[in-house]
Amino acid sequence: MAAAETVLNVRDLKVRFRTLDGAVEAVKGININVNAGETVAVVGESGSGKSQTMMAAMGLLASNGEATGTVDYRGSNLLTMRKSDLNKVRGRKISMIFQEPMTSLDPLYTIGNQLVEPIRRHRGLSAAAAREEALKLLRLVHIPDPERRLKSYPHEMSGGQRQRVMIAMALANDPDILIADEPTTALDVTIQAQILVLLAELQKKLGMAIVFITHDLGIVRRFADRVYVMRSGEVVEEGEATALFANPQHPYTKMLLAAEPTGHKAPPAPDAPVLLEGRKVEVTFRIGGGFLAGDPVILRAVDDISIRLKRNQTIGIVGESGSGKSTLGRALLRLLPSDGQIRFGDNDISSADKQAMRPLRRELQLVFQDPFGSLSPRMTVGQIITEGLLVHEPALSSKERDRRAVEALKEVGLDPDTRNRYPHEFSGGQRQRIAIARAMILKPKVVVLDEPTSALDRSVQKQIVELLRKLQADHDLSYLFISHDLAVVRAMADYIIVMKQGKIVEEGPTDAIFDHPREKYTQTLMAAAIDSTRFRASA
Amino acid sequence: MLIYVFRRLLTAIPTLFVIVTLAFFLIRVAPGGPFNQERGLSPEIKANLEAQFGLNDPLWKQYLNYLNNLLHGSFGPSYNLPDFTVGELFWKGLPISIQLGASALILALILGSILGVTAALNQNKGGDYAVIAVATAGSTIPTFVIAPLIQLVFGLSWKLLPIGGWGDGALLNKIGPVLTLALPQIAIVARLMRGSMIESLRSHHIRTARALGLSDWSVVVKHALRGALLPIVSYAGPAAAALLTGSIVVETIFSIPGVGRYFVDAALNRDYTLVMGTVVVIAIFTIIFNLIVDVLYAVVDPRVRYD
Numbered sequence: 001m002a003a004a005e006t007v008l009n010v011r012d013l014k015v016r017f018r019t020l021d022g023a024v025e026a027v028k029g030i031n032i033n034v035n036a037g038e039t040v041a042v043v044g045e046s047g048s049g050k051s052q053t054m055m056a057a058m059g060l061l062a063s064n065g066e067a068t069g070t071v072d073y074r075g076s077n078l079l080t081m082r083k084s085d086l087n088k089v090r091g092r093k094i095s096m097i098f099q100e101p102m103t104s105l106d107p108l109y110t111i112g113n114q115l116v117e118p119i120r121r122h123r124g125l126s127a128a129a130a131r132e133e134a135l136k137l138l139r140l141v142h143i144p145d146p147e148r149r150l151k152s153y154p155h156e157m158s159g160g161q162r163q164r165v166m167i168a169m170a171l172a173n174d175p176d177i178l179i180a181d182e183p184t185t186a187l188d189v190t191i192q193a194q195i196l197v198l199l200a201e202l203q204k205k206l207g208m209a210i211v212f213i214t215h216d217l218g219i220v221r222r223f224a225d226r227v228y229v230m231r232s233g234e235v236v237e238e239g240e241a242t243a244l245f246a247n248p249q250h251p252y253t254k255m256l257l258a259a260e261p262t263g264h265k266a267p268p269a270p271d272a273p274v275l276l277e278g279r280k281v282e283v284t285f286r287i288g289g290g291f292l293a294g295d296p297v298i299l300r301a302v303d304d305i306s307i308r309l310k311r312n313q314t315i316g317i318v319g320e321s322g323s324g325k326s327t328l329g330r331a332l333l334r335l336l337p338s339d340g341q342i343r344f345g346d347n348d349i350s351s352a353d354k355q356a357m358r359p360l361r362r363e364l365q366l367v368f369q370d371p372f373g374s375l376s377p378r379m380t381v382g383q384i385i386t387e388g389l390l391v392h393e394p395a396l397s398s399k400e401r402d403r404r405a406v407e408a409l410k411e412v413g414l415d416p417d418t419r420n421r422y423p424h425e426f427s428g429g430q431r432q433r434i435a436i437a438r439a440m441i442l443k444p445k446v447v448v449l450d451e452p453t454s455a456l457d458r459s460v461q462k463q464i465v466e467l468l469r470k471l472q473a474d475h476d477l478s479y480l481f482i483s484h485d486l487a488v489v490r491a492m493a494d495y496i497i498v499m500k501q502g503k504i505v506e507e508g509p510t511d512a513i514f515d516h517p518r519e520k521y522t523q524t525l526m527a528a529a530i531d532s533t534r535f536r537a538s539a
Numbered sequence: 540m541l542i543y544v545f546r547r548l549l550t551a552i553p554t555l556f557v558i559v560t561l562a563f564f565l566i567r568v569a570p571g572g573p574f575n576q577e578r579g580l581s582p583e584i585k586a587n588l589e590a591q592f593g594l595n596d597p598l599w600k601q602y603l604n605y606l607n608n609l610l611h612g613s614f615g616p617s618y619n620l621p622d623f624t625v626g627e628l629f630w631k632g633l634p635i636s637i638q639l640g641a642s643a644l645i646l647a648l649i650l651g652s653i654l655g656v657t658a659a660l661n662q663n664k665g666g667d668y669a670v671i672a673v674a675t676a677g678s679t680i681p682t683f684v685i686a687p688l689i690q691l692v693f694g695l696s697w698k699l700l701p702i703g704g705w706g707d708g709a710l711l712n713k714i715g716p717v718l719t720l721a722l723p724q725i726a727i728v729a730r731l732m733r734g735s736m737i738e739s740l741r742s743h744h745i746r747t748a749r750a751l752g753l754s755d756w757s758v759v760v761k762h763a764l765r766g767a768l769l770p771i772v773s774y775a776g777p778a779a780a781a782l783l784t785g786s787i788v789v790e791t792i793f794s795i796p797g798v799g800r801y802f803v804d805a806a807l808n809r810d811y812t813l814v815m816g817t818v819v820v821i822a823i824f825t826i827i828f829n830l831i832v833d834v835l836y837a838v839v840d841p842r843v844r845y846d
Contacts, residue, residue, distance in 0.1 A: 058750055063662065083755075091752030098750075103743040107842055108765050118751040153841045169751060 004035040007176050007209055008057070008094070013069035014214070015052045015233075017063065026052045028233040029069065034177060034209050041212040041224035041241070046428075049233040050213050058096055059086050069269060073177075090123040092349055095170035099182035101163035105154040107383060110148030111138075115172065121441055122173045137168040140205075141198060160191035167198065176363060181213045188320035188484065193528040196223065205534040215457060216257060229253050245493040261465040261491035265314055265472075267509065268494070272310040275478050276364075276446050280340040281305045283324070283331045283502075301327040302338065303502035309446065314472065314479040316493030316510065318525070324502040325482045329448040332480065333364050344446070362392040365439035369451035371431035375423040382419035385409070385438040392442055408441040412467060429460035433467065440471060446479040453488050465491050475502045486526065490514055499524050511533075543845035544834065551826045555819070559609065562818040563602055566811055573618035575811045592618065595616050605815065614819070615812040619805070625816035629798060633820070635705060636785030637798035642717045644782050647724030648775060653726070655732020656764065662737055670729055686719045686792040703794040716793045720786060724778060739767040768839055776832030780825040784817075784825025 015027035027049040034040050044050040045144055056067035061212040071078040073089060081089070090096075098104045106114060115134035119125055125133065131150070138146035141164040147194055163183060170178055180199065184192035200223060203210055213222060220227055220241060227244050229237040230251065237250040248254045283302040301324045309315055317325045331338040334349055334357050341350045344360060352360075365387065368374040375384055385408055386401045396404070406416040407523055423431055432452060447466065455462040465488060471477060481492050489496065490510060497507045506519040517523045572594065574585050589595050593604060608615055614625035658670035693715065694702035706712035739745065740763050748758045764793035785799025798817070837843040 060746055060749055087752040089749055089752065089753065096750040098743060098747065099745050104747045106744040106766075108840060109762075110841075117753060117757065121751075121753060121757075155842045166747070169747075338842050387820070 004037060006033050007036050007074065008032075008034040008211075009070075009072040010053065010057065011070045011072065011521060012055060013053060013071060014068060015049065015065060015067045018064045026065075026233055027056065027067075030230070030235045031232070032228055032235070036176065036212055037203075037207050037209055038225045039203065039210045039223050040210060041214060041220040041227045042230060043214060043217065043220055043227060044230035044255075045215055045459065047232070048230040050230045051181050053134060053230075054096070054181060054211065054213060057121060058090055058179070060096075061085070073428050082105045091118050091175075092173040093171075094177045094179065095173070095175045096179040096181065097163070097166045097170050097183050099185050101159045101166060101186060105162055106168055107154050109153075110150065111152050111154065111157070112506075114152070115165070115169055119172050124254075125465070134168075137172055140171070140202070141165070141168045142166075145403040158191075159187050160194060163187065163195055164198065167195075167202070167530060169314065171206065171208070175208055177202075177209045177211060178251070179211045179213070182215070183212075184219070185214075185216070189486070190320065190524050195462070199223075200235065200485045205239070217458075219285055229256070237447045243457075249533060259444075259462050260460045261488050263466075263469065264494060265469065265492050265510070267496045268310045268312040272312055274308045274343075274479075275345060276307075276309040277309050277343045278305065278307045278332050278340060279342075281307075281328065281331055281342065282339040283336055284339075285326050289395075300502050304340075304503055305499075305502075307332070308499065309478050309480060311445070312472065312476050313477055313495060314481050314493045316481045316483065316489035316496045317499060318483060318489055318496060319499035319505075320484060320525075322501075323499040325499050326450050327502075329366075329450055329480055329482050333448055335363070338539070350421075358391070362442040363445040365442060365444040367435050367439050367447060367449045367452050369433075369454050371428050371435055371455060374435055375431055377423055380420050380422055381409075384423070384434065385419075385441050388438065388442045404441055408437040411440060411471070412437045413463075427460075429463060430454050431461075432456060432464055436464075436467065436471070440475075444477070446480070448482070450482045451484070452481075454483065454485060461485075468492065481519055486514075498525065540834070540837065540845060544830065547830050551830075552827065555722060555822055558822045559606070559815070559819060560602075563605060564598075566806070566809070566814050567598060567834065569809065571809050574769060577824075591615070592807060595777060605812075609819070614816040617805075617813045619808045619813070625812050625821045627815070628801065629816060629820060632796055632798035632801070634674055634786070635708070636790070636799055637783045638665070638708070639720060639789070639797065640714050640779070640782035640785065642713065643720035643724060644775070644779055644800070645726050646717065647778075648651070648771070651725045651728025652727035652732050652771065655734075656736050656759070656767075658729065658733040659736035659740060660759065670733065670826075672724040674729045674733075677722050678730070681720075682719050682723065682786070682788045683781040683792065685722055686715070686789060689715045689718060703792070705795050718791050719789050719793075724782070724789075727774070727778075728771060731774055732767065735767040736763060736765060739763045742766070765839060769795045769836065772835050772839060773832055776828040777825065779831075780821065780828040784821050784824055792793055 010030065010032040012029045012031065013027055014025065014029050017024045017026060030053060032042065032053070034039070042053065052061070054067070055061050056065070059072040059078065063066060067079050069079065073094065078086060078089065105111070112131065112134055115137060116127065116130040119130040119133050120127070125238045134150060135146050135293055138149055143161060143164055148294045149157070154165075157165070158430055183199070184195050187195065196219060199210065206509050210218060214220060224241045227239060227241050228235050229244075229250065231252050237244065237520045238249065238255045244253065245257070248257055282300065284299055285298060285299045286296040292466065303324070305328060307315065313346065317328065327336065330336045333340060334342065334352060341348065343349065344364065347360065347361065349357065379387075382402065384403050384407045387405060389396055389401050405419050409419060414430060414433050414437070423434065426434065436452075452468070453464050456464060468479070469492070472479060479492070481489060483489050493510050495508070496510050496513045498513065498519070500503045500521055504521045505514065513522065517526050551559060574580055574588050580588070595828045596604070605615065614629070617628060620628065648829050654670045654673070656665040661667045685689050689700075690702045693700040700715050701712050704712060745758060745763055767819075787796040787799045789795065790797045790799040798820070801813055802817045804810070805817060833845075837845060
């Protein structure tokens with residue numbers, strides 16, 4: 001491996017973006033080299049410049065970006081190459097797959113059309129020969145029924161299959177280097193594992209070098225030969241993967257390795273009262289139908305689910321996307337119409353209308369996944385978090401409201417002096433704290449947390465998990481914690497419900513579910529996630 | 540797809556019925572009638588006329604009569620242009636309006652798209668600013684300014700075009716009105732196209748196409764442009780319905796015998812049957828073009844399916 005030829009040599013690469021606030025330096029003079037056939041990981045959190053490095057190399061920077069330095073591919077500098085020459089390298093010698101499998105394929109053309117196009121362009125094959133080649137590629141990435149799939153459109157395939165097609169397109173011309181930019185981040189855990197295995201298998205078969213851009217140390221540990229750790233546009237540490245994991249030098253690397261949420265939630269007292277209870281809850285959606293349009297399709301998003309949330313308990317609801325876990329959370333808060341019985345404390349709220357729910361709302365709060373979309377950009381943080389008080393405690397004076405805002409911000413670990421700023425001035429983690437403060441200021445009893453950490457970097461996730469646990473202990477809160485991230489759920493919940501296609505597959509105390517999953521589905525879910533989880537705990 | 544089109548045509552029937560009913564009673568709410576003229580007719584003549592056209596019958600009877608005639612394909616006689624039936628007026632005027640409107644629309648779609656794509660590819664550079672300037676001017680200068688300007692410059696000063704008139708459809712006579720109709724549409728299409736093309740060029744699958752080393756032509760035309768067409772298609776439908784049914788301003792200024800003038804003239808004169816005829820024709824055009832838009836949508840975007 002050490003003697004292998006260098007295929008990509010990045011020297012003193014700087015990437016700058018012109019913005020309205022002046023130039024922003026995203027990459028500050030980094031050096032990376034990639035040898036033939038090896039796997040190199042570029043690791044860092046969001047904003048570290050890891051993606052922009054490779055975008056610059058591929059000539060894919062946004063129009064306000066410019067790159068200086070050299071990106072040397074077998075003796076020629078990709079940055080200064082004529083575009084027509086660059087187009088002979090990218091897609092042929094160096095190819096790239098992206099984070100967004102759902103949107104990275106052209107929705108308007110069939111898979112076959114899109115696969116054939118780069119093959120014909122780079123190899124000048126006839127249409128029939130290129131089609132044969134495309135079929136071979138689809139088989140290579142294990143797409144079932146490839147003949148039929150050639151005629152499919154991207155929207156007819158799942159995210160995992162689309163990512164397989166992306167990989168097939170990238171490998172169509174037998175490249176020297178495959179750049180994979182967070183190729184599994186947007187996928188469910190079980191699919192993630194499949195895609196990673198596929199990439200490893202293809203590398204063995206085809207021998208290309210892989211550059212993995214990722215924030216996920218699990219992937220790095222499993223697949224990478226060498227690692228570059230990036231932070232704010234600089235490489236802070238580099239080295240052989242095994243050495244780096246065993247003995248990290250830079251404090252940032254150490255912090256990343258320790259960023260796994262840890263800890264454990266003890267179950268509530270056995271005699272703790274049940275706060276929120278759902279019996280045989282069902283949510284159905286009708287799709288289509290109407291005048292002259294035939295019968296609607298009925299989709300049962302939540303199917304006969306019973307749940308009992310005690311005081312000071314955290315129930316983790318896990319499942320892959322589309323399993324109905326968010327819908328269940330919303331139905332229990334009566335934000336969606338549902339069948340079955342729902343009780344909150346002593347009230348039967350199964351059929352409570354908006355008016356009847358309003359006084360109860362302050363005790364039933366919700367925190368959303370997306371800290372960017374769920375805060376109104378036109379209100380100050382102070383206004384955002386005190387808005388609920390206007391509804392539920394209209395008698396409060398504005399001075400008193402302000403005092404409560406200060407208190408709430410302090411409680412979630414934000415500087416109260418920032419309450420007159422607007423959400424865009426805050427980072428993702430800070431915004432999630434604001435969203436939590438908005439819920440906490442009303443002194444709720446039950447909080448539904450819908451993927452509250454999924455949009456955040458690992459190190460920030462850990463802080464939010466710790467904050468949520470502290471708030472729970474301080475105020476005797478009950479959480480419904482919805483997440484697909486098993487590591488976070490393990491640290492948060494004392495009881496777990498595993499959902500699939502609207503039904504409960506398995507439920508039980510956290511340790512029992514993690515250590516002895518009974519159902520096959522739970523076992524696959526664990527197996528897919530456990531690799532990365534276990535080593536991180538030991539690292 | 541055929542079933543879908545058939546279903547949509549079926550649902551058009553109740554829609555048309557509601558439109559006809561509303562229009563019929565609304566125009567009757569307006570004070571006055573077709574034979575209240577400034578000079579005034581002698582009461583006997585007026586009574587005679589009203590009896591002849593059944594205007595003395597109770598309103599519900601007139602309504603049922605009108606519906607009955609309509610179902611038999613007759614719009615009835617025009618009250619103010621007594622030598623013609625409403626059907627005849629449309630039969631003569633509509634082809635003229637359609638010719639002008641269609642030419643203007645096609646011109647606008649082609650030129651506007653080219654301008655819009657050019658602007659998008661040169662975003663925030665000279666070419667882009669030039670297109671934006673033209674588009675802003677085109678959509679802010681009203682047709683009643685553009686039309687006389689064209690007449691003045693091309694007709695009076697340079698004597699290249701006739702000043703007005705239909706001239707039995709001579710090509711030169713059409714240029715002025717078509718240009719006048721097309722200019723604001725070119726501006727709108729160019730702006731729409733620029734916006735949707737910029738968005739399309741930023742999308743992830745365009746990044747994929749570039750990463751695969753595809754040619755600029757393929758990236759821009761095959762992948763970006765097709766996706767950017769959807770907003771243009773949805774604009775073109777209602778625009779076509781409006782353009783093809785004539786424009787009062789253009790037809791008046793250029794003395795074109797189209798149908799655009801009827802809508803306003805008829806409403807002012809309480810020419811009930813002509814108003815109703817215009818409403819029905821515009822409604823049918825609107826329904827048909829909306830249907831065409833929806834069908835085109837499915838042609839451009841495979842994700843749109845109607846079964």
